[in-house]
Amino acid sequence: xxxxxxxxxxxxxxxxxxxxxxxxxxxxxxxxxxxxxxxxxxxxxxxxxxxxxxxxxxxxxxxxxxxxxxxxxxxxxxxxxx
Amino acid sequence: xxxxxxxxxxxxxxxxxxxxxxxxxxxxxxxxxxxxxxxxxxxxxxxxxxxxxxxxxxxxxxxxxxxxxxxxxxxxxxxxxxxxxxxxxxxxxxxxxxxxxxxxxxxxxxxxxxxxxxxxxxxxxxxxxxxxxxxxxxx
Numbered sequence: 291x292x293x294x295x296x297x298x299x300x301x302x303x304x305x306x307x308x309x310x311x312x313x314x315x316x317x318x319x320x321x322x323x324x325x326x327x328x329x330x331x332x333x334x335x336x337x338x339x340x341x342x343x344x345x346x347x348x349x350x351x352x353x354x355x356x357x358x359x360x361x362x363x364x365x366x367x368x369x370x371x372x
Numbered sequence: 373x374x375x376x377x378x379x380x381x382x383x384x385x386x387x388x389x390x391x392x393x394x395x396x397x398x399x400x401x402x403x404x405x406x407x408x409x410x411x412x413x414x415x416x417x418x419x420x421x422x423x424x425x426x427x428x429x430x431x432x433x434x435x436x437x438x439x440x441x442x443x444x445x446x447x448x449x450x451x452x453x454x455x456x457x458x459x460x461x462x463x464x465x466x467x468x469x470x471x472x473x474x475x476x477x478x479x480x481x482x483x484x485x486x487x488x489x490x491x492x493x494x495x496x497x498x499x500x501x502x503x504x505x506x507x508x509x510x511x
Contacts, residue, residue: 355431362434368414
């Protein structure tokens with residue numbers, strides 16, 4: 291498996307560090323937006339979250355958006371292709 | 373009563389591959405229809421090019437490191453023609469994976485994996501691969 295050689299994204303790193311805290315602090319399935327290495331908004335749905343992020347003057351397209359309590363594997367295999 | 377097939381495509385490419393059409397839905401009514409290699413062994417819902425990801429991404433999602441290198445995650449709104457599915461999925465960008473699919477047929481612009489195929493009922497025979505809406509008789 292090839293190794294990541296680019297500098298890791300700040301939000302990606304922050305999410306991995308905060309994952310356990312997020313899962314303890316928010317109900318499962320709740321949407322969170324992470325920007326600048328910090329949680330900037332949370333909401334019950336993706337659309338509501340995007341609206342809240344826009345209201346903060348930020349672009350949801352540039353946020354890392356995750357759901358609390360959901361596992362996001364760090365590695366995986368695209369089985370049938372290589 | 374027989375359940376109607378919503379998607380049925382002749383295998384194509386060398387070697388022959390199952391495939392489906394899927395629409396990427398963007399802002400301001402932007403729609404792009406892709407032909408995707410259907411890969412039941414693929415645990416990722418959707419793998420597309422970095423160009424399509426940049427155009428249709430509604431937000432980033434966690435990246436994943438794979439046998440194709442790092443795949444960049446993103447939330448993508450999609451619709452599968454003929455299937456009752458229209459919603460956001462976790463997609464991944466990997467030009468290497470797309471290029472691998474294109475080695476079978478140049479029309480392929482990515483892969484659709486098991487999590488999306490399971491939104492319906494998929495199957496195949498010697499000539500065709502299909503995806504149809506969930507049957508009420510499904511176990």
